[in-house]
Amino acid sequence: DAGVIQSPRHEVTEMGQEVTLRCKPISGHNSLFWYRQTMMRGLELLIYFNNNVPIDDSGMPEDRFSAKMPNASFSTLKIQPSEPRDSAVYFCASSQQGAGNTIYFGEGSWLTVV
């Protein structure tokens, strides 16, 4: 079975540009997560969707960040405008609903904003 699929794997963009990261969760999973990983802050949960509905976006750093899940098989994380401090690895992850269920991670989107 395919795991969580993310694109692009790597992106370099200039400050001020819009960045869109994409995610396809594992089929049958109804929970989707976006995490950000940096050296300084480690792994942070940005937003959590359940059944395509955003449940917790308290980790979204500011209004420049937005996330959508138009259907069960696709989600996007958008940064507009991007800033150098947004440089990080962004992971999408999915699971079946339920506390303690295994969360499966994609391979990440490595973003560099120059």
Place this chain on the structure above:
Amino acid sequence: AQSVTQPDIHITVSEGASLELRCNYSYGATPYLFWYVQSPGQGLQLLLKYFSGDTLVQGIKGFEAEFKRSQSSFNLRKPSVHWSDAAEYFCAVAFNDYKLSFGAGTTVTVRA
């Protein structure tokens, strides 16, 4: 506040030697406990998890972890390390909800 601590930032171990990575959590109740591994340039892969029952949990790649309620710990062990075990290891906890809280990670270097 709920938290998870990995006291060791970096551990170097010889190939064939044993490995133990420490993890402590802070919470009133027993959480769900996980260990993930991240190889360079890769995502996180689940090694093992603990919910209840036997406090010694077996995982993939020859890893095991032991939950000790009295110490609020969930340490990861491997009896004999292989060069391919060089990676970053994350302990994570969830408290009756979906949120995984991760430790800062421990980087393992394996020397020949």
